[in-house]
Amino acid sequence: xxxxxxxxxxxxxxxxxxxxxxxxxxxxxxxxxxxxxxxxxxxxxxxxxxxxxxxxxxxxxxxxxxxxxxxxxxxxxxxxxxxxxxxxxxxxxxxxxxxxxxxxxxxxxxxxxxxxxxxxxxxxxxxxxxxxxxxxxxxxxxxxxxxxxxxxxxxxxxxxxxxxxxxxxxxxxxxxxxxxxx
Numbered sequence: 742x743x744x745x746x747x748x749x750x751x752x753x754x755x756x757x758x759x760x761x762x763x764x765x766x767x768x769x770x771x772x773x774x775x776x777x778x779x780x781x782x783x784x785x786x787x788x789x790x791x792x793x794x795x796x797x798x799x800x801x802x803x804x805x806x807x808x809x810x811x812x813x814x815x816x817x818x819x820x821x822x823x824x825x826x827x828x829x830x831x832x833x834x835x836x837x838x839x840x841x842x843x844x845x846x847x848x849x850x851x852x853x854x855x856x857x858x859x860x861x862x863x864x865x866x867x868x869x870x871x872x873x874x875x876x877x878x879x880x881x882x883x884x885x886x887x888x889x890x891x892x893x894x895x896x897x898x899x900x901x902x903x904x905x906x907x908x909x910x911x912x913x914x915x916x917x918x919x920x921x922x923x
Contacts, residue, residue, distance in 0.1 A: 770821025
């Protein structure tokens with residue numbers, strides 16, 4: 742039985758949730774509006790300041806969909822209420838980031854600067870040359886853009902250089918050692 746799917750989601754003050762025909766859920770909050778269509782198998786009900794998701798049977802695919810649907814709706818509600826944030830740290834001598842209009846420009850040790858277009862519904866700030874902060878109301882879009890930025894120069898285990906999430910621990914490896922001469 743899905744324990745996550747059974748939990749009711751409380752709707753915070755200032756947030757409005759509506760379910761249209763065909764299980765299209767729209768969440769409006771102080772930070773913006775999100776809309777998503779869910780499987781017609783699930784029944785989504787909004788009443789008394791809570792959202793509940795229920796399933797018609799106990800087949801395995803339906804159980805899986807039950808928990809996923811509930812988690813996605815909870816993320817939508819949290820996003821329009823508080824926003825999601827991912828912080829990236831750039832480690833390496835000469836590595837830096839700058840924001841020029843709608844482009845994130847990074848110097849990552851290549852012969853050319855790496856430029857990335859910032860999606861319109863995300864907000865990117867560069868508080869200092871080695872920190873990138875990505876914020877938005879859609880959890881998936883924030884995580885996906887953060888992963889794309891990180892993929893430009895993944896942290897390597899020998900020197901520890903690269904782009905990593907704030908708080909991420911990179912397991913360091915010992916480099917080669919010269920053989921002792923006799």
